[in-house]
Amino acid sequence: xxxxxxxxxxxxxxxxxxxxxxxxxxxxxxxxxxxxxxxxxxxxxxxxxxxxxxxxxxxxxxxxxxxxxxxxxxxxxxxxxxxxxxxxxxxxxxxxxxxxxxxxxxxxxxxxxxxxxxxxxxxxxxxxxxxxxxxxxxxxxxxxxxxxxxxxxxxxxxxxxx
Numbered sequence: 001x002x003x004x005x006x007x008x009x010x011x012x013x014x015x016x017x018x019x020x021x022x023x024x025x026x027x028x029x030x031x032x033x034x035x036x037x038x039x040x041x042x043x044x045x046x047x048x049x050x051x052x053x054x055x056x057x058x059x060x061x062x063x064x065x066x067x068x069x070x071x072x073x074x075x076x077x078x079x080x081x082x083x084x085x086x087x088x089x090x091x092x093x094x095x096x097x098x099x100x101x102x103x104x105x106x107x108x109x110x111x112x113x114x115x116x117x118x119x120x121x122x123x124x125x126x127x128x129x130x131x132x133x134x135x136x137x138x139x140x141x142x143x144x145x146x147x148x149x150x151x152x153x154x155x156x157x158x159x160x161x162x
Contacts, residue, residue, distance in 0.1 A: 022050050022053070022054075023050070026046070027050075030043055030047060034134055034137075035138065036138065037131065037134040037135040037138045039130075039131065039134055040095060040096050040097070040098070041087050041090065041094075041095040041096070041098055041127065042095045044087070044127065045087045045088075048080060048083065049084075052080065056076075056077050057076040057077055058076065082113070082115055083123060085113040085114065085115070086110075086113040086119065087123075088112075088113070089108075089109040089111075089112030089113040094109075098127060098128075101120075106120045106121065106124075
């Protein structure tokens with residue numbers, strides 16, 4: 001309790017929640033795909049769903065040391081739902097190979113998710129940046145990765161809903 005008041009998070013509770021809600025084998029499979037830079041939108045969706053099982057984004061952030069004082073936008077959980085809706089509006093093939101998404105497919109996805117095409121484009125752009133970072137990690141390019149992280153932060157943060 002004292003550490004939470006001091007803004008140090010509650011790592012023990014976070015670990016307990018993660019153990020209760022995250023399938024260990026699935027997490028290992030996901031980590032391996034990330035290491036190999038084979039992470040696709042289906043994997044991202046599965047990861048988002050596992051995080052949602054742990055609680056609201058604000059409560060999760062409150063358990064991470066150094067992040068407990070950080071305020072997420074009020075609509076962080078709502079944005080996560082919008083991101084899920086966008087991904088669910090894609091076909092399985094589109095989730096596995098987002099590079100095939102041309103203008104008409106993006107418009108169909110936006111219509112299906114009830115969002116503007118700009119939001120679909122933003123998600124895809126940020127996902128591409130994340131894939132670049134994974135490829136850099138695979139190749140051991142830590143300086144390049146830090147520049148990429150800084151570029152993502154200057155463009156409005158990480159992936160929508162995260």
